[in-house]
Amino acid sequence: MENIPTWMPVVAAALQDAQGRWLMHRRPLHKHHGGLWEFPGGKVEIAESPAEALARELEEELGIVADPAAFEPAGFAQGAGESGAPPIVIxxxxxxxxxxxxxxxxxxxxxxxxxxxxxxxxxxxxxxALARNLFAQDAR
Known part of the structure; x- marks a missing residue:
């Protein structure tokens, strides 16, 4: 039997600069949650690892080049999908x-x-949820 996911994997990056600040990205106004701030990233495509997907998304969204080996796992958040879509895990x-x-x-x-x-x-x-968990972790 084929393994068909029942959830949508999404990746996001918390970019931290030398001054300890974090990059946030404002969503396009015409998209769902338009105008709200988010950690940049996007959907994991078929045959991509999460790190490969995130490197691709950061190049597309921000024009930066990131080594997939440089990503440090920081946590996850999950929620119900919109309008019958599968649940999302970021x-x-x-x-x-x-x-x-x-x-x-x-x-x-x-x-x-x-x-x-x-x-x-x-x-x-x-x-x-991601921000709350990241900064609670960061304070430890």
């Missing part, structure tokens, strides 16, 4: 080194924020 990875400067190639804008600033940004529900 795998979050920390990235501290990459090539090129990030730019908003697919979203409205990007910004660098301290943890308290990230926590008060308007975000989709799963990104709220």
């Amino acid at each position: 795998l979050l990875y920390i990235l501290r080194e990459w090539r090129d400067d990030p730019h908003a190639l697919e979203g409205e804008e990007i910004g660098w924020f301290t943890p308290p600033e990230v926590l008060v940004l308007e975000k989709p529900p799963l990104d709220v």
Whole structure:
């Protein structure tokens, strides 16, 4: 029997700069959760590992080059899919080194924020959970 997933794997990156700030990406206005801030990333395609998918997504969304081996697992969040879609599981990875400067190639804008600033940004529900867990972990 073929293994057919009943959930949608999504990957996201928490990019941290040398000053300890975190990059957030504002979703395009015409998309679901448009205008809200999120960790950049996207869907894992067939035959991609999560790290390969995240490296591809970061190049498409931000124009940066990341080594898949540099991603540090940081946690996950899960939620029900919208309108009959399968549930979503977002795998979050920390990235501290990459090539090129990030730019908003697919979203409205990007910004660098301290943890308290990230926590008060308007975000989709799963990104709220990811940020809360990331910074609780970071404080340990």
